Amino acid sequence: MADLYDQIQAEIAKYPDRRGAILPALRHAQEHYGWLSPEAIEAVAEGLDLSPARCVAVASFYDMFFLQPVGDHVVEVCTNLSCALVGSDTVLRRFEDELGVRAPGTSEDGAITLRRVECLGGCGWGPVVSVDEEYQEHFNPEDVGPLCERLRASRPTESHA
Amino acid sequence: MPEAPTFAPPTDQSILLPFAGTRREIAEYEAHGGYGSLRKAVGMTGEQLVEEMISSNLRGRGGAGFPAGRKASFLAPGGERYLVINADESEPGTFKDREIILRNPHMLIEGILIYLWMIRGTAAYIYIRGEYLKEAAILEGAIAQARAAGYVGAPLLGTDYVPEIYVHRGAGAYICGEETALLSSLNGDRGQPTAKPPFPAVSGAFKKPTLLNNVETVATVPVIIGMGGAAYAGIGTEQSTGTKMFSLSGHVRNPGNYEMPLSATYRDLIEGRGGGLPEGRSLKAFVPGGSSMPILMPNQLDTGLSFEAVVAAGSMAGSGAVIVVDDRTCMVRFALRTAEFYMHESCGKCTPCREGTRWITELLRKLEAGLGSSAEIDLLLDICDRVEGNCLCVLGDACAMPVRSHIRNFRAEFEEHCRLGRCPYPDDAPMSELYPPLLRAPLPMVAAT
Numbered sequence: 001m002a003d004l005y006d007q008i009q010a011e012i013a014k015y016p017d018r019r020g021a022i023l024p025a026l027r028h029a030q031e032h033y034g035w036l037s038p039e040a041i042e043a044v045a046e047g048l049d050l051s052p053a054r055c056v057a058v059a060s061f062y063d064m065f066f067l068q069p070v071g072d073h074v075v076e077v078c079t080n081l082s083c084a085l086v087g088s089d090t091v092l093r094r095f096e097d098e099l100g101v102r103a104p105g106t107s108e109d110g111a112i113t114l115r116r117v118e119c120l121g122g123c124g125w126g127p128v129v130s131v132d133e134e135y136q137e138h139f140n141p142e143d144v145g146p147l148c149e150r151l152r153a154s155r156p157t158e159s160h161a
Numbered sequence: 162m163p164e165a166p167t168f169a170p171p172t173d174q175s176i177l178l179p180f181a182g183t184r185r186e187i188a189e190y191e192a193h194g195g196y197g198s199l200r201k202a203v204g205m206t207g208e209q210l211v212e213e214m215i216s217s218n219l220r221g222r223g224g225a226g227f228p229a230g231r232k233a234s235f236l237a238p239g240g241e242r243y244l245v246i247n248a249d250e251s252e253p254g255t256f257k258d259r260e261i262i263l264r265n266p267h268m269l270i271e272g273i274l275i276y277l278w279m280i281r282g283t284a285a286y287i288y289i290r291g292e293y294l295k296e297a298a299i300l301e302g303a304i305a306q307a308r309a310a311g312y313v314g315a316p317l318l319g320t321d322y323v324p325e326i327y328v329h330r331g332a333g334a335y336i337c338g339e340e341t342a343l344l345s346s347l348n349g350d351r352g353q354p355t356a357k358p359p360f361p362a363v364s365g366a367f368k369k370p371t372l373l374n375n376v377e378t379v380a381t382v383p384v385i386i387g388m389g390g391a392a393y394a395g396i397g398t399e400q401s402t403g404t405k406m407f408s409l410s411g412h413v414r415n416p417g418n419y420e421m422p423l424s425a426t427y428r429d430l431i432e433g434r435g436g437g438l439p440e441g442r443s444l445k446a447f448v449p450g451g452s453s454m455p456i457l458m459p460n461q462l463d464t465g466l467s468f469e470a471v472v473a474a475g476s477m478a479g480s481g482a483v484i485v486v487d488d489r490t491c492m493v494r495f496a497l498r499t500a501e502f503y504m505h506e507s508c509g510k511c512t513p514c515r516e517g518t519r520w521i522t523e524l525l526r527k528l529e530a531g532l533g534s535s536a537e538i539d540l541l542l543d544i545c546d547r548v549e550g551n552c553l554c555v556l557g558d559a560c561a562m563p564v565r566s567h568i569r570n571f572r573a574e575f576e577e578h579c580r581l582g583r584c585p586y587p588d589d590a591p592m593s594e595l596y597p598p599l600l601r602a603p604l605p606m607v608a609a610t
């Protein structure tokens with residue numbers, strides 16, 4: 001993917017050492033491939049002139065990089081202290097019932113991956129749910145159904161995988 | 162429908178965010194005197210600016226409370242030096258830096274430019290946690306506006322110094338808020354802490370001398386330069402000057418971020434600004450400064466918000482995240498949820514932390530399930546002692562300190578779980594038991610020695 005290679009080169013220009021660009025490079029690759037597949041890692045390694053092993057070593061340290069395929073949408077529920085005190089566990093359970101999976105897991109139709117995550121930094125506005133990296137604050141159990149319905153309806157026609 | 166976050170209105174004591182709503186456009190920021198402190202700063206030398214910072218007695222807002230002026234004075238000389246802004250805000254309960262970025266991003270940019278001028282930095286990198294997608298976009302937008310206005314990427318206000326600012330997004334790792342881990346991550350390594358020395362002031366970003374400061378610390382600098390260090394030092398207490406953002410969450414009527422002078426008390430924050438607990442509930446405990454800090458009890462509500470007052474009360478002010486816990490909450494579950502977070506976020510480098518946080522979590526799971534014993538409560542305290550102070554960074558301490566405080570203050574509740582063989586709290590208590598209830602088969606019973 002020539003455009004991914006170019007994106008990585010543009011990131012490298014922001015750092016005095018190209019290794020500094022590894023996180024943005026991995027992010028661009030994940031956006032292109034949907035997850036950090038072996039092909040995606042290979043592309044990052046080529047773009048940065050680093051070994052694939054090093055790229056995997058870095059990627060595997062972080063929660064936001066997917067080293068396994070994920071659904072078309074990713075829903076993350078914060079269950080850390082502040083959100084838990086105001087009912088995030090109920091929200092998580094409602095998602096699990098709605099999707100028929102336990103977090104972390106992907107619904108059988110491949111539409112939605114559900115994950116339980118640590119503090120997202122929205123503690124005063126909890127429960128916080130991150131939907132495809134966009135925060136939704138004051139998320140109540142009754143918001144689960146409509147959200148899942150909307151996400152199922154907006155699936156890409158072309159699969160990433 | 163989920164509601165958007167709302168911001169608390171200012172008071173006449175607000176100096177960081179003295180307005181309602183947001184002020185994201187540069188024209189709006191400048192119309193209210195924005196970038197005036199930068200103009201003033203450019204008329205001063207780096208040494209004079211460090212002196213001004215020292216006279217303000219500003220203490221770092223990231224959690225440690227180290228004097229910001231002295232920190233700046235430690236930076237090793239050299240041609241290539243970096244400024245790194247820690248926007249990796251991840252301590253549970255903390256969401257103040259996010260509010261500063263959402264509401265007043267140019268204040269942070271102006272603070273960065275003053276800092277860069279002070280140290281003649283090669284460039285500044287804002288390390289922002291990966292989850293803050295919208296906030297990173299707002300910062301990119303503010304930098305683009307500042308660039309168009311000639312503050313960034315061009316000779317600064319008639320000088321020959323050219324400042325540059327980059328946004329660097331993290332990718333989801335609490336430990337990257339720790340300064341050496343953040344620098345490992347920025348340098349393209351796994352985000353693990355490193356031994357000090359070398360200190361970042363000597364070898365940090367890209368192995369060059371680096372000054373690293375929290376968002377709120379840097380955003381406060383334009384205020385200090387504007388009003389003068391001595392005037393700023395007149396606010397708050399002698400050892401904790403100025404105002405600070407406090408993140409209030411949990412069982413409180415009006416959660417949110419509140420800017421408070423450091424001479425105020427937790428009662429002023431929780432009951433005054435926060436409106437107290439909801440009707441019919443009473444205060445059981447509160448976290449004074451992020452989940453890693455020992456909890457305080459209702460009879461400590463009149464503790465001051467200053468660094469020294471919280472230490473005198475037996476805890477630490479940390480990041481300023483205050484979590485209010487009501488009487489319906491099981492403290493074993495609370496301890497478990499706290500410990501589980503640190504277990505998940507331990508980077509695995511130091512054995513006492515990697516193993517200790519897991520043992521603490523598993524023992525708490527066992528106790529919460531009613532399968533523990535009194536001897537295991539003592540074992541838990543013993544493990545806390547073995548973790549604390551024995552690692553490269555304080556993540557292990559951040560697990561051990563609060564858990565020890567939960568046991569010390571609520572030992573009877575832990576014992577009751579053992580005696581009853583179950584959690585005494587009802588299913589509809591604020592926090593559920595976690596699943597799976599146990600990671601593996603229960604740990605073998607260990608007798609106290």
